[in-house]
Amino acid sequence: MNQKEAKDRIQQLDRELLEHNRNYYVLNSPTITDFEYDILMQELLELQKRYPQFISPSSPALHPGSEYTPSTAMDTEKDSDAQQRGFTRRAHRNPMLSLGNTYDFEEIKAFDQRIRSASDKAFSYNCELKFDGTAICLTYIDGKLDRALTRGDGTYGDDVTANVKEIPSIPQNLLPGSGFPHEFEIRGEIYMPFEAFDRLNHLKELDEEPLFANPRNAAAGSLKLQESADVAGRGLECTLYHLISPESNFSTHSQALENVARWGLPVSEYAKECFTIDEVIEFINYWDVKRKSLPFATDGIVVKVNDLQLQKELGFTAKSPKWATAYKFKPEQALTPILSIDYQVGRTGAVTPVANLEPVQLSGTIVKRATLHNRDQMQLLDIHINDYVYVEKGGEIIPKITAVETSRRLAGAQKAVFPDKCPDCGTELVSIPGQAGVFCPNQDGCPMQRKGKFIHFVSRKAMGINIGEATIEQLWNKGYIKELEDLYSLTEEQLLTLDKFKQKSASNLLASLEQSKKVPYSHVLFALGIRNIGEQTAKTLAQNFKSIEELMSAGREELMAIEDIGGIVADSILDYFSKEVHSHTIAVLKEKGLKFAEDGNAVQKLSDSLEGKQIMITGVYSVSRDEMKAYIEAHGGKVASSVSAKTDWLLTGDKPGDSKVKKAQKLNIPIISEEELYKLTSDAE
Numbered sequence: 001m002n003q004k005e006a007k008d009r010i011q012q013l014d015r016e017l018l019e020h021n022r023n024y025y026v027l028n029s030p031t032i033t034d035f036e037y038d039i040l041m042q043e044l045l046e047l048q049k050r051y052p053q054f055i056s057p058s059s060p061a062l063h064p065g066s067e068y069t070p071s072t073a074m075d076t077e078k079d080s081d082a083q084q085r086g087f088t089r090r091a092h093r094n095p096m097l098s099l100g101n102t103y104d105f106e107e108i109k110a111f112d113q114r115i116r117s118a119s120d121k122a123f124s125y126n127c128e129l130k131f132d133g134t135a136i137c138l139t140y141i142d143g144k145l146d147r148a149l150t151r152g153d154g155t156y157g158d159d160v161t162a163n164v165k166e167i168p169s170i171p172q173n174l175l176p177g178s179g180f181p182h183e184f185e186i187r188g189e190i191y192m193p194f195e196a197f198d199r200l201n202h203l204k205e206l207d208e209e210p211l212f213a214n215p216r217n218a219a220a221g222s223l224k225l226q227e228s229a230d231v232a233g234r235g236l237e238c239t240l241y242h243l244i245s246p247e248s249n250f251s252t253h254s255q256a257l258e259n260v261a262r263w264g265l266p267v268s269e270y271a272k273e274c275f276t277i278d279e280v281i282e283f284i285n286y287w288d289v290k291r292k293s294l295p296f297a298t299d300g301i302v303v304k305v306n307d308l309q310l311q312k313e314l315g316f317t318a319k320s321p322k323w324a325t326a327y328k329f330k331p332e333q334a335l336t337p338i339l340s341i342d343y344q345v346g347r348t349g350a351v352t353p354v355a356n357l358e359p360v361q362l363s364g365t366i367v368k369r370a371t372l373h374n375r376d377q378m379q380l381l382d383i384h385i386n387d388y389v390y391v392e393k394g395g396e397i398i399p400k401i402t403a404v405e406t407s408r409r410l411a412g413a414q415k416a417v418f419p420d421k422c423p424d425c426g427t428e429l430v431s432i433p434g435q436a437g438v439f440c441p442n443q444d445g446c447p448m449q450r451k452g453k454f455i456h457f458v459s460r461k462a463m464g465i466n467i468g469e470a471t472i473e474q475l476w477n478k479g480y481i482k483e484l485e486d487l488y489s490l491t492e493e494q495l496l497t498l499d500k501f502k503q504k505s506a507s508n509l510l511a512s513l514e515q516s517k518k519v520p521y522s523h524v525l526f527a528l529g530i531r532n533i534g535e536q537t538a539k540t541l542a543q544n545f546k547s548i549e550e551l552m553s554a555g556r557e558e559l560m561a562i563e564d565i566g567g568i569v570a571d572s573i574l575d576y577f578s579k580e581v582h583s584h585t586i587a588v589l590k591e592k593g594l595k596f597a598e599d600g601n602a603v604q605k606l607s608d609s610l611e612g613k614q615i616m617i618t619g620v621y622s623v624s625r626d627e628m629k630a631y632i633e634a635h636g637g638k639v640a641s642s643v644s645a646k647t648d649w650l651l652t653g654d655k656p657g658d659s660k661v662k663k664a665q666k667l668n669i670p671i672i673s674e675e676e677l678y679k680l681t682s683d684a685e
């Protein structure tokens with residue numbers, strides 16, 4: 001790998017992992033498994049070690065488990081993002097760190113070796129279950145629960161005290177006379193047992209609301225409910241595992257936890273003191289099997305040095321304690337036969353094979369269906385009728401098939417045949433160069449694709465309209481909705497003709513449609529369902545083309561001049577806007593009041609000194625990148641995301657990008673420094 005490739009890969013991993021962090025921590029809806037996430041993170045960490053010059057200050061590798069996006073991460077209590085979500089952001093008294101983790105026993109042994117070489121004292125480990133929930137930090141003062149903060153970005157967390165007070169296992173008052181310190185902090189995990197999780201998803205299904213993919217997301221989502229009273233019924237549990245109490249003087253971690261339990265706080269009953277690393281490994285192996293019969297989710301074992309003095313001596317790295325590590329269990333698998341395969345057509349026309357399985361227990365729930373992704377994957381796995389397959393839960397609600405147990409294939413079993421016509425409209429399927437799988441090309445005629453476009457449009461990350469698939473199906477069948485804009489012409493009378501619809505559900509839906517008119521431009525762009533335009537690309541487009549008109553008039557070259565936009569995406573955009581029906585949809589939606597431009601008041605104008613100037617930025621400045629962008633825009637300039645003949649200046653900070661500087665030199669584009677930029681703008685004021 002050369003420098004350029006390394007840099008590109010690091011940037012790509014930074015971006016991808018940030019997106020996954022957002023999916024996991026903010027939206028509570030991950031799209032990959034923890035295992036897949038850890039593999040990406042490992043790759044990033046290794047590349048950063050070899051090429052430290054490309055470490056970005058906002059890299060997710062430097063900010064473990066952040067609930068916040070990088071631009072809001074450094075804000076304080078006044079932060080508008082937190083307030084918008086209804087929670088005040090507060091500073092943690094002690095940073096909330098993460099844990100080093102591994103899937104490998106060799107690394108557990110190396111962890112042990114490191115500690116043994118740092119200390120010649122005899123010591124033990126306390127091994128605990130790694131509860132798969134959401135971290136919480138509680139403060140008790142004089143025996144009363146004073147404050148509960150989420151992890152946030154580790155430095156600031158959201159104040160969820162009112163919600164935590166609704167969780168039955170967290171006492172608001174400690175047992176009088178039990179010897180608790182005057183003031184202490186205690187950290188732990190809030191989690192949702194499988195039973196409560198199933199109950200919650202069942203209710204969500206009845207209300208046609210999006211389901212939670214797993215109990216962890218359900219716990220995190222429940223903790224952030226706007227109405228505290230609603231938290232009480234969610235069945236949340238808590239276990240506490242880390243006491244921070246300068247007043248106390250315990251000699252071991254397990255002794256501290258025993259006392260914590262005496263004060264009336266919930267601690268885990270599954271911990272064990274181990275004296276050798278082999279005992280630790282035995283404990284891990286035991287729970288890797290036994291966890292399957294626990295009533296809640298665990299994703300590993302946490303190994304902690306028990307002696308508190310030794311913990312102190314070992315200390316911390318920037319991200320995690322050196323005295324503890326986590327062994328993570330590989331995702332659970334189940335083996336079960338395929339009964340039949342359905343072929344589903346999505347909104348983009350992609351045909352997805354979904355297997356119906358002999359129901360099987362997996363990570364606490366019963367699995368009946370699993371995805372085979374696409375035709376290529378199905379061929380790669382060489383699926384035969386009635387094959388026994390291994391199923392794993394990914395980040396998505398629907399689990400995936402990862403392998404076939406060929407030793408159990410019956411003699412003479414027939415290979416599964418992928419259809420060559422669309423199962424919905426009968427059109428001949430086609431493959432698209434550069435994309436896996438096959439597609440139904442009948443975009444505007446295939447009913448499944450058209451219904452799929454509505455499902456995408458209303459989804460949480462798009463317009464966030466409270467309407468389920470079954471309702472869309474009914475609206476479609478009744479002919480009330482044909483194009484996206486028809487949603488905004490629905491009337492109460494029409495809604496009242498739907499099954500299970502009463503006055504209240506009808507007015508809720510109309511209110512939700514009205515509310516969706518406030519959704520920002522980038523979400524609206526994503527919601528349109530332009531092929532290959534995901535959430536992130538929609539954001540990039542909205543940043544570069546401040547209104548839909550600007551985007552619609554952009555040519556292929558102009559689109560491709562934007563970093564992250566390649567030929568396939570550019571062609572999809574051009575193709576979409578070339579269709580009359582789409583321009584009509586946009587015109588009507590605009591008339592209905594949807595946002596098709598960035599909010600004008602987002603940028604407060606300071607001067608015109610950079611009016612009409614396209615400025616490319618590279619390197620590290622004395623302010624954050626977002627602040628620099630805002631500064632340029634406030635002075636009338638435009639921030640370009642790549643160097644082209646149209647660029648007026650290249651603004652370089654510390655460690656500027658090599659290729660950008662070279663390209664600017666080649667194109668004779670003036671290179672200016674941060675000070676020079678300030679001079680240019682202050683001259684004008």
Ligand code: IVH
Pocket residue numbers: 097098099101128129130131132134135188189241242302321324326
């Ligand atoms: S100890 C400095 N113990 O796993 C002490 N963490 O991936 C760090 N977790 O941030 C925490 N069960 O949210 C600890 N028994 C346990 C845990 C545990 C779950 C979570 C916790 C932590 C994350 C690290």
